[in-house]
Amino acid sequence: MILKIDFNSDEAFYLQLCNQIILGIATEAICEGDVLPSVRALADQIGINMHTVNKAYSMLRQEGFVKLDRRRGAVIALDIDKLQAIQEMRQNLSVVLARGICRNVSRNEAHQLVDEIYDLFSKGSGRRPE
Amino acid sequence: MILKIDFNSDEAFYLQLCNQIILGIATEAICEGDVLPSVRALADQIGINMHTVNKAYSMLRQEGFVKLDRRRGAVIALDIDKLQAIQEMRQNLSVVLARGICRNVSRNEAHQLVDEIYDLFSKGSGRRPE
DNA sequence: GCACCTGTTATACGGATTATATAACAACAG
DNA sequence: CTGTTGTTATATAATCCGTATAACAGGTGC
Numbered sequence: 001m002i003l004k005i006d007f008n009s010d011e012a013f014y015l016q017l018c019n020q021i022i023l024g025i026a027t028e029a030i031c032e033g034d035v036l037p038s039v040r041a042l043a044d045q046i047g048i049n050m051h052t053v054n055k056a057y058s059m060l061r062q063e064g065f066v067k068l069d070r071r072r073g074a075v076i077a078l079d080i081d082k083l084q085a086i087q088e089m090r091q092n093l094s095v096v097l098a099r100g101i102c103r104n105v106s107r108n109e110a111h112q113l114v115d116e117i118y119d120l121f122s123k124g125s126g127r128r129p130e
Numbered sequence: 131m132i133l134k135i136d137f138n139s140d141e142a143f144y145l146q147l148c149n150q151i152i153l154g155i156a157t158e159a160i161c162e163g164d165v166l167p168s169v170r171a172l173a174d175q176i177g178i179n180m181h182t183v184n185k186a187y188s189m190l191r192q193e194g195f196v197k198l199d200r201r202r203g204a205v206i207a208l209d210i211d212k213l214q215a216i217q218e219m220r221q222n223l224s225v226v227l228a229r230g231i232c233r234n235v236s237r238n239e240a241h242q243l244v245d246e247i248y249d250l251f252s253k254g255s256g257r258r259p260e
Numbered sequence: 261g262c263a264c265c266t267g268t269t270a271t272a273c274g275g276a277t278t279a280t281a282t283a284a285c286a287a288c289a290g
Numbered sequence: 291c292t293g294t295t296g297t298t299a300t301a302t303a304a305t306c307c308g309t310a311t312a313a314c315a316g317g318t319g320c
Binding site: 142 | 316318
């Protein structure tokens with residue numbers, strides 16, 4: 001999996017990393033048990049500081065996406081709290097959909113976007129058949 | 131429409147204001163032509179600084195939700211660029227849905243959330259006459 | 261003209277966050 | 291013992307957030 005930083009983005013580097021890795025898990029580009037590069041290796045690879053990568057990894061651990069092991073490094077390990085996940089989605093979707101509704105984005109168009117993204121993410125192998 | 135600040139939130143005040151106002155437009159609690167409180171009045175009302183409110187209004191103007199008039203103040207005026215709106219939604223939905231997918235939130239559950247929010251916005255707490 | 265209200269701009273300050281840098285530490289593998 | 295892992299501790303510069311005071315330009319009502 002290729003991780004990159006958009007140095008012109010106004011999004012913090014460590015957040016860019018978090019989102020890319022979470023997207024990677026969702027698209028199964030990386031999956032449970034896989035190991036992420038070490039903080040130093042990834043920092044060198046993408047040209048940022050070690051601590052910035054470490055901050056991303058720590059956040060991923062806190063949110064339950066990876067477990068950090070001194071022996072192996074950062075291992076993908078999902079701690080699934082579906083109820084909490086849905087609650088967070090409800091909050092975030094409200095903000096995203098509200099912006100769309102203000103711009104006359106219809107309910108059907110929102111559904112189409114959801115399908116589009118689910119299709120895009122589940123291309124390849126079918127761990128999740130729905 | 132009631133605007134409030136969660137002083138314990140980690141979300142910036144001006145972003146809280148932006149999101150609440152956009153939600154207000156989406157739910158039609160406020161609609162095109164309505165006037166928002168002046169930056170000074172709203173700042174006094176919710177107990178924050180004038181410039182913080184001004185920052186929120188400026189961002190709403192830049193994103194095309196209001197127009198600022200020296201005579202009347204901040205007026206809701208939607209500048210609808212649907213294509214751009216959908217493109218932004220695609221980007222934001224990807225991040226939100228990815229987190230859900232990692233937690234085994236199914237496609238149907240995502241659709242249910244979209245419906246739930248659309249229902250809440252269109253039926254829930256419509257326009258309140260002054 | 262005058263008082264009063266708009267948004268707007270400028271400047272300044274304290275605090276928090278972001279990213280960097282250097283350094284050291286504990287735990288494990290070979 | 292050497293090298294790797296994550297982790298922690300400082301320190302620094304830059305940026306952002308929120309506040310504060312002040313002034314300005316444009317419009318309203320008297």
